[in-house]
Amino acid sequence: MSQQEQPQPRLGPIEVATVETLSSDPPVPDLVLADVFLRQHGKQSTDQQQQPSTVRAFYASSKPERLYFSSTRQLHAAVVTCGGLCPGLNNVVRAITLTLHHEYHVQRVYGIQGGWHGFNDKEYPPMILTPESVDSVHHQGGSFLRTSRGGLDLDKVHTFLTKYQISLLFILGGDGTHRGAYKVHEHCRTTNLDVAVVGIPKTIDNDIDYIDRSFGFHTAVEAAQASIRTALVEAKCTVPNGIGVIKLMGREAGFLAAYAALGSGGDVDAVLVPEVPVVLEGPDGILPFLQRRVLEKGYAVCVVAEGAGQELLEAIQETEQGSGNKKLPPIAEYVRDEIIKFFDKVGSECRMKYVDPSYSVRSQPANAADSLYCIQLGTGAVYGAMAGYTGFSVGRVNNRIVYIPIPQLVATSPRFMNPHGEIWQQILSTTGQPSPLKKTQSEAES
Amino acid sequence: MSQQEQPQPRLGPIEVATVETLSSDPPVPDLVLADVFLRQHGKQSTDQQQQPSTVRAFYASSKPERLYFSSTRQLHAAVVTCGGLCPGLNNVVRAITLTLHHEYHVQRVYGIQGGWHGFNDKEYPPMILTPESVDSVHHQGGSFLRTSRGGLDLDKVHTFLTKYQISLLFILGGDGTHRGAYKVHEHCRTTNLDVAVVGIPKTIDNDIDYIDRSFGFHTAVEAAQASIRTALVEAKCTVPNGIGVIKLMGREAGFLAAYAALGSGGDVDAVLVPEVPVVLEGPDGILPFLQRRVLEKGYAVCVVAEGAGQELLEAIQETEQGSGNKKLPPIAEYVRDEIIKFFDKVGSECRMKYVDPSYSVRSQPANAADSLYCIQLGTGAVYGAMAGYTGFSVGRVNNRIVYIPIPQLVATSPRFMNPHGEIWQQILSTTGQPSPLKKTQSEAES
Amino acid sequence: MSQQEQPQPRLGPIEVATVETLSSDPPVPDLVLADVFLRQHGKQSTDQQQQPSTVRAFYASSKPERLYFSSTRQLHAAVVTCGGLCPGLNNVVRAITLTLHHEYHVQRVYGIQGGWHGFNDKEYPPMILTPESVDSVHHQGGSFLRTSRGGLDLDKVHTFLTKYQISLLFILGGDGTHRGAYKVHEHCRTTNLDVAVVGIPKTIDNDIDYIDRSFGFHTAVEAAQASIRTALVEAKCTVPNGIGVIKLMGREAGFLAAYAALGSGGDVDAVLVPEVPVVLEGPDGILPFLQRRVLEKGYAVCVVAEGAGQELLEAIQETEQGSGNKKLPPIAEYVRDEIIKFFDKVGSECRMKYVDPSYSVRSQPANAADSLYCIQLGTGAVYGAMAGYTGFSVGRVNNRIVYIPIPQLVATSPRFMNPHGEIWQQILSTTGQPSPLKKTQSEAES
Amino acid sequence: MSQQEQPQPRLGPIEVATVETLSSDPPVPDLVLADVFLRQHGKQSTDQQQQPSTVRAFYASSKPERLYFSSTRQLHAAVVTCGGLCPGLNNVVRAITLTLHHEYHVQRVYGIQGGWHGFNDKEYPPMILTPESVDSVHHQGGSFLRTSRGGLDLDKVHTFLTKYQISLLFILGGDGTHRGAYKVHEHCRTTNLDVAVVGIPKTIDNDIDYIDRSFGFHTAVEAAQASIRTALVEAKCTVPNGIGVIKLMGREAGFLAAYAALGSGGDVDAVLVPEVPVVLEGPDGILPFLQRRVLEKGYAVCVVAEGAGQELLEAIQETEQGSGNKKLPPIAEYVRDEIIKFFDKVGSECRMKYVDPSYSVRSQPANAADSLYCIQLGTGAVYGAMAGYTGFSVGRVNNRIVYIPIPQLVATSPRFMNPHGEIWQQILSTTGQPSPLKKTQSEAES
Numbered sequence A, B, C, D: 001m002s003q004q005e006q007p008q009p010r011l012g013p014i015e016v017a018t019v020e021t022l023s024s025d026p027p028v029p030d031l032v033l034a035d036v037f038l039r040q041h042g043k044q045s046t047d048q049q050q051q052p053s054t055v056r057a058f059y060a061s062s063k064p065e066r067l068y069f070s071s072t073r074q075l076h077a078a079v080v081t082c083g084g085l086c087p088g089l090n091n092v093v094r095a096i097t098l099t100l101h102h103e104y105h106v107q108r109v110y111g112i113q114g115g116w117h118g119f120n121d122k123e124y125p126p127m128i129l130t131p132e133s134v135d136s137v138h139h140q141g142g143s144f145l146r147t148s149r150g151g152l153d154l155d156k157v158h159t160f161l162t163k164y165q166i167s168l169l170f171i172l173g174g175d176g177t178h179r180g181a182y183k184v185h186e187h188c189r190t191t192n193l194d195v196a197v198v199g200i201p202k203t204i205d206n207d208i209d210y211i212d213r214s215f216g217f218h219t220a221v222e223a224a225q226a227s228i229r230t231a232l233v234e235a236k237c238t239v240p241n242g243i244g245v246i247k248l249m250g251r252e253a254g255f256l257a258a259y260a261a262l263g264s265g266g267d268v269d270a271v272l273v274p275e276v277p278v279v280l281e282g283p284d285g286i287l288p289f290l291q292r293r294v295l296e297k298g299y300a301v302c303v304v305a306e307g308a309g310q311e312l313l314e315a316i317q318e319t320e321q322g323s324g325n326k327k328l329p330p331i332a333e334y335v336r337d338e339i340i341k342f343f344d345k346v347g348s349e350c351r352m353k354y355v356d357p358s359y360s361v362r363s364q365p366a367n368a369a370d371s372l373y374c375i376q377l378g379t380g381a382v383y384g385a386m387a388g389y390t391g392f393s394v395g396r397v398n399n400r401i402v403y404i405p406i407p408q409l410v411a412t413s414p415r416f417m418n419p420h421g422e423i424w425q426q427i428l429s430t431t432g433q434p435s436p437l438k439k440t441q442s443e444a445e446s
Helices: A088-102 A113-118 A154-163 A173-192 A217-237 A257-261 A286-297 A311-323 A331-345 A368-386 A404-412 A421-431 A436-445 B087-104 B116-120 B154-163 B175-190 B219-235 B256-264 B286-297 B310-321 B330-343 B368-386 B404-410 B422-431 B438-446 C090-104 C113-118 C156-161 C175-190 C215-235 C255-263 C284-295 C310-321 C330-343 C369-384 C406-411 C423-433 C436-445 D089-104 D115-119 D152-162 D174-190 D217-237 D254-262 D286-297 D310-321 D333-345 D368-386 D406-410 D422-431 D436-445
Strands: A014-019 A029-031 A055-060 A074-079 A108-111 A168-175 A197-202 A243-247 A270-272 A300-305 A351-355 A392-397 A400-405 B012-018 B030-033 B055-060 B076-081 B108-112 B168-173 B195-202 B242-248 B271-273 B299-305 B353-354 B390-397 B399-407 C013-016 C031-033 C055-060 C076-081 C106-111 C168-173 C196-201 C244-248 C270-272 C299-305 C349-357 C392-397 C400-405 D014-017 D030-031 D055-060 D077-081 D108-111 D168-173 D196-201 D242-248 D270-272 D299-305 D351-355 D392-397 D401-403
Touching: A014 A029, A014 D333, A029 B299, A074 A088, A074 C299, A088 A108, A088 A368, A088 B154, A088 D422, A108 B286, A108 D030, A113 A154, A154 A173, A168 A368, A173 A197, A173 A404, A197 A368, A197 A404, A197 C284, A217 A243, A217 A257, A217 A351, A217 D368, A217 D392, A243 A257, A243 A286, A243 A331, A257 A270, A257 A300, A257 A421, A257 D368, A270 A286, A286 A300, A311 A331, A311 C175, A351 B242, A351 D014, A368 A392, A368 A400, A368 C270, A368 D254, A392 A404, A392 D152, A400 A404, A400 C090, A400 D401, A404 B076, A404 C284, A404 D406, A421 D089, A421 D368, B012 B030, B076 B087, B076 B116, B076 C168, B087 B108, B087 C423, B108 B353, B154 B175, B154 C423, B168 B368, B168 C270, B168 D077, B175 B195, B175 B404, B195 B368, B195 D174, B195 D422, B219 B242, B219 B256, B219 B353, B219 B368, B219 C369, B242 B256, B242 B286, B242 B330, B242 D299, B256 B271, B256 B422, B256 C175, B256 C299, B256 C369, B271 B286, B299 B330, B330 B353, B330 D014, B368 B390, B368 C255, B368 C423, B390 B404, B390 D014, B399 B404, B404 C168, B422 C090, B422 C369, B422 D077, B438 C175, C013 C031, C055 C299, C076 C090, C076 C113, C076 D351, C090 C168, C106 C175, C113 C156, C156 C175, C168 C175, C168 C369, C168 D196, C175 C196, C175 C406, C196 C369, C196 C406, C215 C244, C215 C349, C244 C255, C244 C330, C244 D254, C255 C270, C255 C299, C255 C436, C270 C423, C270 C436, C284 C299, C284 C330, C299 C330, C310 C330, C330 C349, C330 D368, C369 C392, C369 C400, C392 C406, C400 C406, C406 D401, C423 D077, D055 D242, D077 D115, D089 D108, D089 D168, D108 D422, D115 D152, D168 D174, D168 D368, D174 D196, D217 D242, D217 D254, D217 D299, D217 D351, D217 D368, D242 D286, D242 D333, D254 D270, D254 D299, D270 D286, D286 D299, D286 D333, D299 D333, D310 D333, D368 D392, D368 D401
Parallel strands: A014 A055, A074 A108, A074 A168, A168 A197, A197 A392, A243 A300, A243 A351, A270 A300, B012 B055, B076 B108, B076 B168, B168 B195, B195 B390, B242 B299, B242 B353, B271 B299, C013 C055, C076 C106, C076 C168, C168 C196, C196 C392, C244 C299, C244 C349, C270 C299, D014 D055, D077 D108, D077 D168, D168 D196, D196 D392, D242 D299, D242 D351, D270 D299
Antiparallel strands: A029 A055, A055 A400, A392 A400, B030 B055, B055 B399, B390 B399, C031 C055, C055 C400, C392 C400, D030 D055, D055 D401, D392 D401
């Protein structure tokens, strides 16, 4: 009980992520600290004077007391959804529409159809969004605005913005879309278009830096757990040697696979993610591990993120084909086939139960937690734009809605899951699966 | 209002499907008519004396007033699940167990593990089923007894039946399993084993003749509809030209695909089933039809039963590879690729959204309607066995639980969906898809 | 094996339920037998010549080859939903609308708003129903046409039918509504309005005679089971002496309570329905029975249909208040309070978990099984009307869609659950609850 | 773009919430900042030197490098669940059990049955919890350990702890339970029982201070939204003047009502919570507001937290009955009746659709988001206890699992929803309902 003798942690200076503004007289924002974790080093560090590290902070979202756009009743706004589907898109679009109409009585809200392509208005004319037209869209999955990949054409966007006199532009999309959104923002600056450009980050992979989680992620985890349940039921009920393999999304980051596996409790025996090397055979190999599990309890279940084992597949590709051309190989199918071969090799037989939920994970309507988050994002996006902020993205950091400058957001996204962090350690503890990382570390120590 | 002048329809003689019995003094069963539809032919048939057709009838299940097995407290029973999973397996096993214990206080109910393999008791020792051990199994999908394909060994079954003194044997499984069950029954007859052998027909494809529907089918349709919804959301929300293709089970019969498509209402544009030839191109082709739909409304959704288009694929196989070896080709993947090619050929581009729900359709727990049905099946199976009937299967015909002699059941199973019947006609009416059948018919008439 | 010696059952003459028709030259319908159960009486009846009983038959629904209404492109139809909500209303209305438009290309389909009240078009102007406007209504619960109780005014209906030139009128509703529909039909006859009047029977209680089940019933049972689960979880997890009481709909018939209890398996300890007298205390009393259950396993769950125990409550009312005025007393609340008092009286204490799902049972969207049924009903209703039949109701009998003359339908509805039938006997067998009926019977015999 | 001229915010000193420890040489914990929101006041505050406020911090949970309990293989632990049910109880108990067994290989984990009562081991003998016995409990709602209210007897707890040699005691419960847990902790201290006592806060009302949210809350909001949907469907589909009233939990705080209403989007017209005075009539009255809504769109939906309007009911009680005895009156029923009376008074009529989901909100199995949270709580609880911390509760603060001293936790719990905070402001913005608070404030200003 000698806490008072312990070194008092100290907080460093605040480094504020400044958001650009259209106004020459911008409001003074409240702030939200991003870094809340202070590592202490006990007695061994008392002798040396520890330098407190900088604490990052973001602008807090709040209803602006002063509006940049003065006559809101003449304002025109536009909303667009880009890239793949994600639970909650309709909820965010709806919240933006309702806030613009109910709180600011703007003249018109346009829904751009089909992503960036929709700025070419001949093919996909913009919809007019009203409280009535968005009334029940949040009960449906997908995006009623429709979406597409790529297709940004700055000239067409410019033409659209001037033709429809848009002052506020809300863009829902992932990394690439955000980079595009920032180009639009810069273009508006250069050409003196007085438009507030706001991004709302969307990803089913939860791989956006800084924010607590991306919208729709809880819903996706719920759906992914249903697929794990399917594979479990099949593997568990089949003799001999049922093995379930579930392919989940996660090109760069394994959050979805890890969270779904963890949420499923002990139902999963192994998880393969992009952040941890995939080792098939040998003492740390996943194949003999799965075989041991099957021996113990009669069946096993393995979750594979689609981006796992890139290094493995590339090595195999080089060896086998002498070709190193970068393409994303289907790791889950590869693992499935290797499991079958491995059982065959050791004279056993397995019943493979392969489950690829694919679109069913992302086409769901948002669940309660995501619904609420989407409302907060939509409202925060409108508040920020009405205050005159621009070139920013809206997200939740430490349970507060904040504004993040787009360049800062895209600089470190996609983020990865820390294989030494809490989630992955709990995966290892729950599954007991071999950890190639640990070995690497201990080898380094020896 | 001249109904009285119409010819009075007449009912023909009753043809009863007689169930074998262990008893020399069998009970007199009540009957359930199987044929309830009387076709009338109006005035044009009045002059000719129409011969009334035979009316088939099955033994009605009921609680036996007289039991074949006298001292039920010494009775041993066994239950086994064979083949693929299906919603409701646990419910049926549970109902059998509860009825045996609660109504007849039998000494022991064995759960054979892992299908026919479980009769070799060393590898998979039988479980002892009690009301407590089956208490909540009906809330889980799959089969807690586990299952497998094939593996019937009459000697091992014989050894098991004598070793464990089994008097009642309940076998859940499909066509093949029922053929096996009848072999067991005949073996028992030959070797004077006094065992009532009862089959409970299980199929996710609903392709068993005579019965109203197979257990688990409602639940499977519900799950299949969820997959259709997924593909619809993706196709509808993607520009340009989103096309959803959903692969559903149905090797010989398209009931699941047809019911799920119909239940989804206008969400489906085309359904391909084994019963109707698949035509890809030309005026009746599914490819130009889907393209037209995409032109009209921006997207299209197509459901493909796994057994559809056999004749087409075989023809292609022969043409392209010069090989006619019978194997089930993956039609859904083939159609998916052909759609992409077709759009490409006509200078367009489509966004393919392929959904294969696979195991998720059959690993669900039974829904309310199926739960109830499973209870009735389990109870009926026990009643029939206790009455001394054997070599029969239990099913629902015209909403009554009946006993069907296994030879009669397997003679005409799998049954097919009538392409001139109500369901398929409603598919055609709902989707407006081209109907190769109709053309063939009209061609024949000309 | 002496079946051939058994008396051959014989079928009696067919009694066809003749449907009225607008045409002087009506089509000759196919028929569906309603009575499929043949009771046999074994040897004891061989000596006496048994008279075969009449077999009832209904007109089978089918797509008419000849239409009563010749120029369908000028036809106007109207649909109305009356009475309380029920899963599937939107599905039926949608199926009627789609069939009228897609198969007959009628000029106009009106949706009457708010039940009978909507015929007074000033307050609730009729909606125009198109394939587009009903596109996704089947994914929502309730009735998008809205509904109300009572309010039939023949003059207003007459004015509406003539003003809007309605030739086909589809009325969804219960007993009362059907009586009203028949009055409309008779009125049309009297006033020479050439209108086909079709009823589609709707009841959450499944208490309509002849038909296999009412639409929405499967969905309602599913929802009711969720409530039973809630009460079970609460009762089971609470010490000491958790008791769950679930109030379910069922004013005259206990089908919903019985089916939900049965489908929940052994989760329910007792079911109280209108068809079986409620006895509280004494050897057959439900109160000491529940207390015994609580002693045995720590908790108990009791389902109460809202119409149960009328005779008990009336007797109590008379005794206690000297007043015999007919009003439906809240039996579930009464039983709840009596359970608490009884435990108190015997020196124990119970934790009451009372669950009243009320509207949640009937406001669900239709599940897969009901969706399909609704499509068949809607299509069948249109087929019948187009053929010129009128004053009939559409339903499913032995898995076939048939037309039932409204007078015959309402004559014996609401029907009751047979307390000596299969369902109730399985309730008794599953729950082990005391059966006042049995006692009464045996007393009568002595 | 003159952010650099703005006053730089400053962070105040850190105030660490010190957790008690059994060890004389406690570990040095990492810290998590609790206060992340920095209010800035713009130019008006530049002249005055603003004092930076204290920043609170909690001990971060982490896997201890040094264990207080050395020979873990001889350790005995116990878990108990107290108070009402809540989604996720089984998940937390399971995570505690698995972590103790898998990571520390403790000798025995006891599950105390039925809350505090279970420490009297004769009536409710403790269960032995193993990885097998808890394998699938997380798929069920409720608490498989069962629970009860009250019943803490320190002597019995003492006897139990010594008899079973418990070193780690995990207590899941609400405010009252935590106060009891701290008494147990103090008792252990006083009597030199070397027991780590850990609380895991449980509340369906989300009214525990400091933490991001309480476990099970997301699941409860999901279930509550289902009830809102039921009332909406009924009110919307009924003519004339359908009004839905939904009673939700929330004795002291309206989080559940507010979150569920917000998550339901525009489906709710008014929300009554304990934190905001309920005004029935007059310009700010809820009754005329609801009537206006009904006039506008034909129906209205109102959510009532069970603890709302206490002041109103007490005032009415005093006036009408002259009695001021404190008892929680049924506000939702009161509001329901007043709505009916109000419509009656103004010569109109309403169709009341009253929905009380009661137990269905809290008896659900945990959804994906809550499942994950429960695993983190359970693991964190074990880590803290193994490190030798005691008298603390485990929770999530700014997305990190932390240890909160129980006295600090209970000092400010239940917390209230801030009626000037983001959530309530969004309720007002979404619903447009009158805000008695605003009026009061502006009145105060005038």
